[in-house]
Amino acid sequence: MGGDLEFAVLARVRSTMDFLSIRLYKACKGFGTDEECICRVLGCLSNGEVRELHDRYNELYAEEEEPFDHFETLIKSELSGSLLDAVLHLLESDPPKSHWDDMDTYEPNAEVEADEFREHLETNFDEEQAMFLGNSDLDGPLRLVNADKHFINEGYDYDLYVDHDMHEDKDVAYLMESTPDDETAAQELIKGLKGMLSDTQGEEAKLAAAVEGSMAAYYDQARDMRFKDHHLNQLLTDNDGMLEFCAGRDADAVHEAVEGWGTDEDKLIRILCSLTKRQLRRVDEIYSERYGKTLREVTDGELGGIFEGSFKYFMKCAMTPPAELDAELLRESMKGLGTNDSLLCEVVCTRSNKDLRAAKELFAEAEGKSVEEWVEGDTSGFYTTFLLRCLRADRQEGFSDEKLAQRQAGEMQAAG
Template identity: 45%
Template sequence: MTKAEAQATEVHYNEFYKEEDGNFADLRKLLASELGGSFLESMFGLIDIAGPKGHSVHEENYPLEAQRMAKFFSEQVVEKYSDPTAQQLGKGPLEGPLMLCGMEDIFICGGYADYEMPASRPVFVHPDRAHLLEGQPTEVEEAEKLLKDVQVETKVVDGFRESAERDYAACRDTVVPERSQRLKYLDHFLDQMLKDNGCMMEFCASRDADFVHEAVEGWGTDEDKLIRVLCALPKKQLQRVDQIYEERYEKSLRQVTDSELGGMFEGDFKYFMKCVLTKNVELDAELLKESMVGWGTNDGLLCELLCTRSNGELKAAKAILGEESLKDMVEGDTSGGYQALLIACMRAQRDESLGKADEAAAELQATQLHDAGFGGGDQDPQVIVDILSQASVARVEAIKSSYETQYGTPMAEAIKESMGGDWEKALLARCYDKNTYYATTLEGAFKGWGTDERAISRILGRSSKPEIKRIANRYQQLYGRTLKDAIESEVSGNFKKALLCMLFAESPGKFLLDSMLEDILIKAQDDVNLSVLDLNEAATRWYRSQGFVISGISKDFLGTREDANVIVYQAMQRLQGKPREKAALKGKGPPNMFRADVLQEDIRIVYPDGSGTFDVKIVDFIEKGKDRLHAVDSAGLSLWDGETFTDQIDLNDFFRAGHVHFLRHLSLVMRDAELNKKLARQEKAQLRQHELEEIAAQAHARRSRPESLEDLDKRRRSKVARLVD
């Protein structure tokens, strides 16, 4: 019985038996009187718990959602386009696949945002015709020769024009409609994947909210479970869990952790969870106040907040605290050029435009900074403040490069040598890129007598998972050890568990998979089966990492079969131990998913013996007894030791184990196969129709011509023979 049928059954039962006495008038009361334990809970769960399912977005809501996402995307680009990876890519040629740096929070699919597509023909280059325009003929022969040359070139140009017109007509009539249909087809899948992803994440958020409640309910708190749920989630998903938890249990996650986490050794863990669970804008405002309230000023925290945040983040924090109130606090706790820089940064007027910096202007400003004190001697704080408070990230990088070129010293080292104290901290915070600043701050928190757990908490607790990965990479580049090693050696307890979970745990599939397996009988855990959409490559990779192999493929059709809009699902099976040997023990070999229907497809083979990765074309299907092999050829696609090669592989086995990747999605491969079958059926039908027309024409010809005496005699003899029989 489906969930909808169970719910309808409850309504129908209560209506039909409403006149009965006692428990018989209500299905739930009747079930509760007859059943108990987990069986009763499962009955109620079938009726009440809503699983993930797709929902259409109302047309009126789409523009608002699109504007919200566009604004978020714009802010991310402005904030993160200076990522070192983006800078390196920007210096290279504009060819090959496009990549988005620092955009991981926006898209559900990682990796390339576009695919490299080889040009179908070389770029057209106009031939050199300058000689036709040089000088002026003085003799008849020269004029005639020039005329012939012009006529030849005219014919060449006419040939190019006619060829272009033919290509245009062919493209307009065949290529454009075909690609348009394919784009619509892919757009449908992307839309469905986004809906499915959103609904699944909503389902996961609801379940995570219940997991948190289970961890804190009753006597004591299950800190391990709390860490596994909250620290494994990305920020956006965690905010949704917070909303659901507050709706369901009338407390925010921040309130829960504040009340449940305590004790002498849990202060750092509690502070870290505060940074994780508080929205970035609210956390910045809270930390700004924390840095200046009480005995003394936390200048390191103050520099970090005012010198590294974007204009939007600073404006949001000022809106919470009040601009004048914040200004008064800064002026009351600081002085000199240090104060001037903080106030200037607080105005949130930094140039955040995209694009390459003006090299000439950067060179001039590098000289001005050197003369204003970076090179030693008298200082002019106002010049330094005017430049660094407004220069874009790209301009600062250009200034640093020019400074080192002109004076032979990195600008950061010049600041350390010529400045000091809080003034030095603020200047370095403004000059470092964000990843470098956070990496150096973390190293400062680890070094020396004791560990600055609060600095570690706010940097890693406030950052998103992709940002943490970039900070960790930069930390390893600078200090020669991994951030994981530093955390394991410098912190302990639940704080250490939470940090490592934030760094290395992924959301929330592994936890859900483990929870699902807990509910399955132990003897059935080996053979967990599920289906994954072929287009969802990220999900396929993740399930492979959890021990799943592909056990088959199935296809379905959108609309009618004649439309050939094919969707392909990969059946995946979880086998413990060595999948091939285990399957063999059960009498199962590799599934026969592919035969001759994938000929001429390009695939990428990662040979399991470690001999390399190669792109090849499937050129033949060979069936020898029980063996089914595919012949492949690398001509025009890849080389092995400088030469092309051919091979025969068990494509089904390689694909099942993840050693083969089709360069086109299987949905498109199967769609083309269906179109070829459709074309073959049409040709067969046309041939049959032609044969029937020929038979009809022959019959008509026989009926229309007069019978001869010989034909009449044959017909008479035939009738007599039938009568005798």
């Protein structure tokens, strides 16, 4: 095996961060720098993923000579200007964090909500239904009776299984089977019945005490769950509200950076390269609503100078939605004369099933032909067969089957 097929297979079997680390190393090694490869690799990743790649690269190439032994040193030696600033922002910047409401109010609000919920449970406890459930097989989800309307989130159901016998009334029929002929026998019968009644009353008292104690414990547990639920939802609501505020603010800041004569380069890089992919997409949506253009259109059309060449390509990778970008990269890898096999393998062999299916759908809509048809026209031999197999987007994901892996490794070794 060699050439494009070997590259494709290695891209498929290596972990994503290992493969991308190797891509970066090769993009910088030797004469010249493949800036497009660097832009594509880093621009497609989130801030956190770039930091993960940074750590993995340093592990893989720790024994190399400078500057190849350290990710950041390598990037600084190979890139410059706005592109370097943008990449460093990906490494060093965290997304904006703050709070929409005063956090001091969260716990008191949650305490009030939890107390009201506990009171609701005590007031609306349905003893008859509880007794019915208690005498049923607990082999499914258990819910709090008459409490659903107070829950915001699902997730408080537990599959419970009982390992004890259900309560059964004691058999006293045998005491009534005989008709005593004399007073002594009658007295013995009455004594037996009284003893049975006393035992039953004692058991009933014990059960009542146990129920009373357990109910209090469950009320406390339900109150605690409600407190955590309300507190969590305050944080989620707070986070969503603040992110929405930040997205609107950043959209306006981008507009301020590009309007009029010249461009505030530092401000633009600081805004766009410190956001997560999700935040960047929301800024793009708000910018489009307010100013009639997408961020991609701004960087492609209105901005010249600093956004020419590699940096412009980097911003395209950073701001384009993943499926749309992958479809564009697939087209870029096969359009015109010749095929960019490394780019083709980078997309086809490293994306998840979900990502590949989304990219294939957008590609077919834009080109009128499937990715598979383009691949068959641009490649040949086992290389084509392998790429088409990857494009099925049906490989096992989420867990590993050790026995299957060993068997397949043996088959590959036997095949040479």
